[in-house]
Amino acid sequence: MKTHTEDHLFHQISLLIQQAREQLQRSVNVAMVQTYWHIGRLIIDHEQQGESRAAYGKQQLERLSDRLSAEFGKGFDITNLRNMRRFYEVFPIRDAVRPELSWTHYRILLRVDGSSARKWYMDEAVSQNWSSRALERQIGTLYYERLLSSHEKAPVETEAK
Numbered sequence: 001m002k003t004h005t006e007d008h009l010f011h012q013i014s015l016l017i018q019q020a021r022e023q024l025q026r027s028v029n030v031a032m033v034q035t036y037w038h039i040g041r042l043i044i045d046h047e048q049q050g051e052s053r054a055a056y057g058k059q060q061l062e063r064l065s066d067r068l069s070a071e072f073g074k075g076f077d078i079t080n081l082r083n084m085r086r087f088y089e090v091f092p093i094r095d096a097v098r099p100e101l102s103w104t105h106y107r108i109l110l111r112v113d114g115s116s117a118r119k120w121y122m123d124e125a126v127s128q129n130w131s132s133r134a135l136e137r138q139i140g141t142l143y144y145e146r147l148l149s150s151h152e153k154a155p156v157e158t159e160a161k
Helices: 004-047 057-072 078-090 103-109 115-127 132-140 143-149 153-160
Strands: none
Touching: 004 078, 004 103, 057 078, 078 103, 103 115, 103 132, 115 132, 115 143, 132 143
């Protein structure tokens, strides 16, 4: 038979475990996003000598992908390496990368044309605590663009929520 104190103890321990798991997930996410930013920087700076397009072509990126995938497993296919390169191109200042957002958020943000819109979506995703699905939905419905063109902002904001 459970007692009130056992329930209370179980609840406290459960909260600690949940908090630790969330903190661990956030830490892993921050490390992953920072690592992908640095990989993008290395691809641009060292292998391309700062040029926007690789002089060495597609084959070298494919070979790099093959070697990284063999060593570290999935996550380093050529598409993801291109995303990392684009990530660095779009966010060349590391401190501008928000630790609250996941790699999935950033992959979605990379598809937004225009730095003003991208920054707005990024800031809103953080302040509104949008999941990556919510961010994708807001971008897909052109939330930022509709908000800019609307004379009455409240109905657009209400619809977005």
